[in-house]
Amino acid sequence: MPLAVVISAANRNDHLTFEAxxxxxxxxxxPVGRPRRRPRKLHADKGYDYPACRKALRRRGIVARIARRGIESAKRLGRHRxxxxxxxxxxxxxxxxxxxxxxxxAHFLGFAxxxxxxxxxxxxxxxxxxTHNNPK
Known part of the structure; x- marks a missing residue:
């Protein structure tokens, strides 16, 4: 399910809109208690392997699961990607x-x-x- 929509120029690097x-x-x-403000962890591909992205997640208390450029294979993100x-x-x-x-x-964002x-x-x-066809 889509959780958020943010638009930017097509020629702008993805990591620049990461915090937004x-x-x-x-x-x-x-089911009970206060709504959780942030996700516990975030999976991202090598396009987000920048110190600024990792610091932004650390400030928010989110565990970064970002593939490292030149070190990790893109296949490790398989099911998450x-x-x-x-x-x-x-x-x-x-x-x-x-x-x-x-x-x-603004019009494009509205349609998105x-x-x-x-x-x-x-x-x-x-x-x-x-759930209606398979009652428990």
Missing amino acids: VVDEVAPVAG YVIERTLEWGSRFRRLARRHERKA RLACAVICYRRAVKLDLL
């Missing part, structure tokens, strides 16, 4: 987002958030159908 994306993630409510790639692919199914037609960034809402709605309906 982490801060955009909303608190996660559990699949989740991200799958979610990005869901967003690319919306033709309006596949190629940017809007001149204003709407696409995420539709993705979450479809997932919730699918989960609801699964």
Whole structure:
């Protein structure tokens, strides 16, 4: 499920918007107690292997699971990377987002958030159908 949407220029390196994306993630409510403000750990590929990214996570109390450039294989992130790639692919199914037609960034961000809402709605309906068809 998409947790946050942040847009930037296509020619901007991903690690420069890293903190904005982490801060955009909303608190996660559990079954009991206060909502957790931040995730416990964050998995990222080699594109985020910068000291600034690691420091930003450390300041927020998040464990960094970032592949190191030139040391670790990209295959180690396998199942974690699949989740991200799958979610990005869901967003690319919306033709309006596949190629940017809007001149204003605010309009594009609105459509991106709407696409995420539709993705979450479809997932919730699918989960609801699964739980109703298989009562415990």
